[in-house]
Amino acid sequence: MNDALPNPAERAAKEALDRMNTCIDEGKCFRFEAGAGAGKTYSLVKALTYLIDKQGMGLIRRHQQVACITYTNVATNEITSRTDGHPAVLSSTIHSFCWSLIKDFQPILRELLPQLPKWQERLDEVGGVGARRIDYDLGYPTVREEDILLYHNDVLSLTVKLMEYDKFRRVFASRYPILLVDEYQDTDKGFAEAVKTHFLSSGEGPLVGFFGDHWQKIYGTGCGQIDHPGLAVIGKQANFRSVGAIVDVLNRMRPDLPQEVTDPHANGSVAVYHTNEWVGQRRTEGHWVGDLPPDVAHTYLAALTARLATAGWDMSPAKTKILMLTHNVLAGEQGYSNLAAVFPNNDMFIKKEDDHIAFLVDTLEPVCTAYRDERFGEMLAALGSRLPAMHSLADKAAWVRDMDTLMELRSSNTIGAVLDHLRNTKRPRLPDAVEQKERKLEQTTDELDSEESSSTKRLRQLRTVPYQEVVALARFVDGHTPFSTKHGVKGAEFENVLVVFGRGWNLYNFNQFLEWAGGVVPADKQESFARNRNLFYVVCSRPKTRLALLFTQQLSNAAVATLANWFGSESIHSLPQSA
Numbered sequence: 001m002n003d004a005l006p007n008p009a010e011r012a013a014k015e016a017l018d019r020m021n022t023c024i025d026e027g028k029c030f031r032f033e034a035g036a037g038a039g040k041t042y043s044l045v046k047a048l049t050y051l052i053d054k055q056g057m058g059l060i061r062r063h064q065q066v067a068c069i070t071y072t073n074v075a076t077n078e079i080t081s082r083t084d085g086h087p088a089v090l091s092s093t094i095h096s097f098c099w100s101l102i103k104d105f106q107p108i109l110r111e112l113l114p115q116l117p118k119w120q121e122r123l124d125e126v127g128g129v130g131a132r133r134i135d136y137d138l139g140y141p142t143v144r145e146e147d148i149l150l151y152h153n154d155v156l157s158l159t160v161k162l163m164e165y166d167k168f169r170r171v172f173a174s175r176y177p178i179l180l181v182d183e184y185q186d187t188d189k190g191f192a193e194a195v196k197t198h199f200l201s202s203g204e205g206p207l208v209g210f211f212g213d214h215w216q217k218i219y220g221t222g223c224g225q226i227d228h229p230g231l232a233v234i235g236k237q238a239n240f241r242s243v244g245a246i247v248d249v250l251n252r253m254r255p256d257l258p259q260e261v262t263d264p265h266a267n268g269s270v271a272v273y274h275t276n277e278w279v280g281q282r283r284t285e286g287h288w289v290g291d292l293p294p295d296v297a298h299t300y301l302a303a304l305t306a307r308l309a310t311a312g313w314d315m316s317p318a319k320t321k322i323l324m325l326t327h328n329v330l331a332g333e334q335g336y337s338n339l340a341a342v343f344p345n346n347d348m349f350i351k352k353e354d355d356h357i358a359f360l361v362d363t364l365e366p367v368c369t370a371y372r373d374e375r376f377g378e379m380l381a382a383l384g385s386r387l388p389a390m391h392s393l394a395d396k397a398a399w400v401r402d403m404d405t406l407m408e409l410r411s412s413n414t415i416g417a418v419l420d421h422l423r424n425t426k427r428p429r430l431p432d433a434v435e436q437k438e439r440k441l442e443q444t445t446d447e448l449d450s451e452e453s454s455s456t457k458r459l460r461q462l463r464t465v466p467y468q469e470v471v472a473l474a475r476f477v478d479g480h481t482p483f484s485t486k487h488g489v490k491g492a493e494f495e496n497v498l499v500v501f502g503r504g505w506n507l508y509n510f511n512q513f514l515e516w517a518g519g520v521v522p523a524d525k526q527e528s529f530a531r532n533r534n535l536f537y538v539v540c541s542r543p544k545t546r547l548a549l550l551f552t553q554q555l556s557n558a559a560v561a562t563l564a565n566w567f568g569s570e571s572i573h574s575l576p577q578s579a
Helices: 008-024 040-061 075-082 094-102 108-114 117-123 152-163 168-177 187-201 244-253 294-310 330-334 337-342 354-373 376-386 392-414 415-425 434-441 451-463 466-479 510-517 523-542 557-567
Strands: 030-032 066-070 090-093 131-137 147-149 177-181 206-212 232-236 269-274 319-323 492-500 543-551 573-574
Touching: 008 030, 008 040, 008 206, 008 232, 008 415, 030 040, 040 066, 040 075, 040 090, 040 131, 040 206, 066 075, 066 094, 075 090, 090 094, 090 543, 094 152, 094 168, 108 117, 108 131, 108 147, 108 152, 147 510, 152 168, 152 187, 152 557, 187 206, 244 269, 244 523, 244 543, 244 557, 294 543, 319 523, 337 451, 337 466, 354 392, 354 415, 354 434, 354 466, 392 415, 415 434, 434 451, 510 523, 510 557, 557 573
Parallel strands: 030 206, 030 232, 066 090, 066 177, 131 147, 177 206, 269 543, 269 573, 319 492, 492 543
Antiparallel strands: none
């Protein structure tokens, strides 16, 4: 019957879905491994619709639901939309889902909270937990007179601790007899281990289905591959995204999960370009060893994009994505080089690990953009709990006046000027962490030379940067430019992709990874190898039609040999000294 399906990918997909449905019918927990382009979300939705058809009415009668845990709010909304908001399905992020489970266990929460990192110190300052209600809102840890607000990760930690209680597990299973986990590889490690220990190993609890791909774990906090004797492993050997030329590379890279394509005859291309012929002095500092100087790297990138355009690539942002796995040229290309120079590592501003950057990019910029475009509903939503009181026309007039001033400072002044304005007006109010650092800066002198003062000096430097660099960073992080990093591409797809590999990330060295991939991975480097492999696989699997790699980092002969094995020797090109 499968032979009647229209193409090889469809046949492979049907085989995987049939195995999944059998697991559901038999009540057997499973892991659904869907490689890049396999249609993981489609498979997850098929599982949900199958459950709705088979068990939907029974679940509703018993006041139960299928819980579908997703990684982002966007994914949550997509699942809800594609299942028509069926009442037998709860689609939720892991934090929201866990909070819905634990919020009614207030006495135990008050008992467990002091055991979490940093909370004992906070609670000692106010005389302990007392009778305060434990609550969760925007993820900013706060102790107030009547309640305590949890940090995002506190919710997960408390859920893991509560999983040790038999009563909690019974409540969990009675409300959600089926648990499906989207992007399982990015699931909190503690939560994944708790599910394995208390549900899979015991044979009790909900039917659990994990959907994802451990080769696409590119975030540091995820659990990665989940193995357990109680899990049936289902590999979806299909690729509905990329043409054969690209899938052939992925299959040589990952022979244990070979994929079939929809059209074996579709045209496409792969190419690798390296800069080994350049004879100048490469960089020698820190994590930049072996990379080109920034101006030379920029020249090579510009020359290659022109070469690709001549070869038929449409280089418009709608058709081509340039993925930068280096900040050698990226900050300069995007217009936030002064901001980037403030931080000792890229993750502090790209992943918004710095409190100031997180507030400016995630809250203030959405507020300003919505205000500028007169989308006031979006503006209020972005403000959340920082919404100022507006009880009269005078309050509204003051709000408009302060926002107009903010917009002017945003366009023509520094980050420091914007922060000072917000501290004075409290429209919007700064997060406690940012406010505390600002107050500390006022009390600190330049002469301090402690470890603590380095962050203060960094903040002082950040305040001198033109605020427009925050605007540029926000546009880049949100994907509104032709460029991106690893953080903006997972799950995405593009017509054409050019990936620029260089140094500057302390956790990534692609020359070393390629050497290991072609030989033996040292026993103590398995985690590092997997981290580099996963990112390499993710970026190479984004394009539909054309893929090109540019290495500004110098490559060894062994690394080039690995690339030739995956891409074909005819696809490896050494760019000349002049690029």
